[in-house]
Amino acid sequence: MQQLILDSNTWLLVLTGAGVSAESGVPTFRGMDGLWENHPVEDVASPQGFVKDPLLVWRFYSQRRAAAASVQPNPGHAALAAWERHLGDRFLLATQNVDGLHRRAGSERVVEMHGTLFKTRCSKCQRAPFEDTTVYPAGTVPGCRECGGILRPHIVWFGEYLDPADMKKIESFAYRGSTSGGRFVFLAAGTSGVVYPAAGIVDRVREAGGETWLVNLDPAENSGRFEYNVTGKSGEVLPKLAKLM
Ligand SMILES: NC(=O)c1ccc[n+]([C@@H]2O[C@H](COP(=O)([O-])OP(=O)(O)OC[C@H]3O[C@@H](n4cnc5c(N)ncnc54)[C@H](O)[C@@H]3O)[C@@H](O)[C@H]2O)c1
Numbered sequence: 001m002q003q004l005i006l007d008s009n010t011w012l013l014v015l016t017g018a019g020v021s022a023e024s025g026v027p028t029f030r031g032m033d034g035l036w037e038n039h040p041v042e043d044v045a046s047p048q049g050f051v052k053d054p055l056l057v058w059r060f061y062s063q064r065r066a067a068a069a070s071v072q073p074n075p076g077h078a079a080l081a082a083w084e085r086h087l088g089d090r091f092l093l094a095t096q097n098v099d100g101l102h103r104r105a106g107s108e109r110v111v112e113m114h115g116t117l118f119k120t121r122c123s124k125c126q127r128a129p130f131e132d133t134t135v136y137p138a139g140t141v142p143g144c145r146e147c148g149g150i151l152r153p154h155i156v157w158f159g160e161y162l163d164p165a166d167m168k169k170i171e172s173f174a175y176r177g178s179t180s181g182g183r184f185v186f187l188a189a190g191t192s193g194v195v196y197p198a199a200g201i202v203d204r205v206r207e208a209g210g211e212t213w214l215v216n217l218d219p220a221e222n223s224g225r226f227e228y229n230v231t232g233k234s235g236e237v238l239p240k241l242a243k244l245m
């Protein structure tokens with residue numbers, strides 16, 4: 001296996017997707033066949049779906065919350081946390097996962113691009129999103145104690161925009177890394193390369209002269225655009241991939 005050298009000259013941006021949590025027992029979209037209890041995932045993970053049936057949406061997210069809380073980070077998560085301890089501020093992790101496993105494994109410089117299962121916000125007022133680990137009983141929809149509106153998961157649903165502040169953090173890290181005079185590396189793991197803008201980061205990095213790595217179990221939609229492709233499970237590949245110097 002090719003080795004990824006992480007030395008004092010290296011800046012590293014990592015992008016993870018559902019595949020990184022698969023070995024922890026969190027199903028990927030493909031693993032679920034795009035369905036939850038026979039509902040297309042788009043029906044339970046979109047603003048339209050929430051307007052139509054908030055009970056169903058909360059049942060889906062309460063179930064995912066409980067499931068994510070009951071599994072453990074795997075060696076892939078742990079490897080990324082170790083790389084961060086080594087690189088410090090020259091490391092940033094952008095994740096499309098909402099399961100909280102990176103933070104539980106010790107990652108701190110994390111941008112949760114698609115939100116998190118463990119926060120809730122109001123669908124009506126501007127109250128800030130808040131920590132919430134409650135698994136709401138089926139048949140209930142939590143209400144906002146400030147405005148009486150209904151609460152929703154703090155998740156970026158299909159058809160919704162990513163938080164511009166998150167995108168800015170990623171862009172400014174990539175800018176600092178690629179103008180640092182050092183070596184800028186982008187590594188994506190466990191992501192199918194279909195969902196934009198995440199799937200386009202590889203192209204931005206190449207334009208800026210960065211090095212690009214993909215660790216994935218199956219060929220991703222954008223595999224051909226990475227310089228280095230490592231095929232395998234992230235929980236097995238990541239712990240062996242880097243040489244910390
Ligand atoms: N864990 C989670 O939080 C979770 C789970 C399912 C879906 N999602 C959401 O689904 C969207 C789908 O995009 P995506 O690209 O993240 O997921 P995806 O399900 O579309 O693709 C997962 C990719 O991971 C690969 N993979 C599967 N097991 C792997 C392993 N052990 N090691 C390495 N690679 C493995 C697959 O080959 C696939 O290409 C995202 O927006 C995300 O928010 C999140």
Ligand SMILES: [Zn+2]
Binds near residue numbers: 124126144147
């Ligand atoms: Zn409110």
